[in-house]
């Protein structure tokens with residue numbers, strides 16, 4: 001049995017895919033919502049119009065996770081440490097697989113770094129890469145990276161977490177997988193803002209490419225491997241998220257350009273990750289012009305138009 005903590009769009013989609021081959025416990029923090037999902041067989045709040053298979057049991061009781069060997073943590077990055085600490089006892093003897101994308105604002109750690117700090121003897125994994133929850137839930141083909149520093153753990157988990165439509169590639173470069181998936185959300189906000197401001201698709205291609213250069217510069221400085229960054233968890237996810245308005249980060253960027261308010265409570269990981277990355281980049285002297293611009297726009301210090309003008313006014317340089 002596999003447990004999924006976090007009944008958001010992604011946790012629910014992963015639970016649906018895994019239920020094609022095993023029993024799954026989908027844990028929600030909200031007992032009323034859990035009962036509603038269990039009875040209606042639908043997650044109307046976070047992933048509407050998709051039926052929850054009979055092999056999924058939805059519960060708000062953490063004891064239900066006792067018989068799970070693997071736990072997927074599909075919660076927003078900034079909540080990961082709180083949830084892991086709160087449920088330390090139940091999580092301590094399980095395979096932990098972080099399914100969140102981002103960098104913790106307090107510590108600058110990625111999801112695996114955070115879990116390792118809380119569970120020092122464990123070998124946590126990260127599951128990341130180009131995938132919209134709605135696609136996974138509909139059984140559309142998806143390829144993801146499962147990164148774990150321990151080769152034996154990665155090899156053991158790969159078949160357990162793969163399904164007929166969810167194809168997992170393993171990697172041992174945890175830092176690269178964490179940072180590719182985390183930083184692509186900043187660039188997706190920038191691309192949404194570029195298109196929202198009417199700058200056109202050529203400008204968006206420039207942001208994707210220069211955004212990738214920026215992501216790479218930052219990730220290599222933290223110890224990532226270059227090959228990981230051109231894989232599914234980096235380049236693959238960057239392309240998906242920067243070109244689709246199915247992405248919440250991209251849509252959030254469009255909202256910024258229109259000076260409108262983001263009224264949804266859907267998770268937009270790039271907002272906090274931009275702040276966390278800008279902080280580390282400033283401390284380490286890493287040039288991150290797009291990230292800095294996004295932080296300044298989010299904090300209402302400049303407009304999207306000011307940000308675009310500032311990026312265009314940078315000194316001409318070699319690619």
Ligand SMILES: NC(=O)C1=CN([C@@H]2O[C@H](COP(=O)(O)OP(=O)(O)OC[C@H]3O[C@@H](n4cnc5c(N)ncnc54)[C@H](OP(=O)(O)O)[C@@H]3O)[C@@H](O)[C@H]2O)C=CC1
Pocket residue numbers: 006007008009010011028029030033045046074075076077079082083099100101102131132133134265266267269
């Ligand atoms: N959606 C997608 O397509 C993909 C998402 N991801 C990643 O998955 C992670 C989760 O995102 P996603 O599922 O989409 O987000 P959603 O906005 O759909 O849902 C977030 C979920 O987290 C729950 N949650 C929030 N805070 C807490 C907390 N303190 N304790 C327990 N549960 C909490 C929410 O509960 P409640 O409903 O009660 O508010 C909700 O179920 C993010 O890091 C995202 O980047 C990765 C790949 C694809």
Ligand SMILES: O=C(CO)COP(=O)(O)O
Pocket residue numbers: 101129130131132133185188237240241246247248249250267268269
């Ligand atoms: O991570 C994702 C796609 O891989 C989902 O993107 P959003 O969080 O921007 O919706």
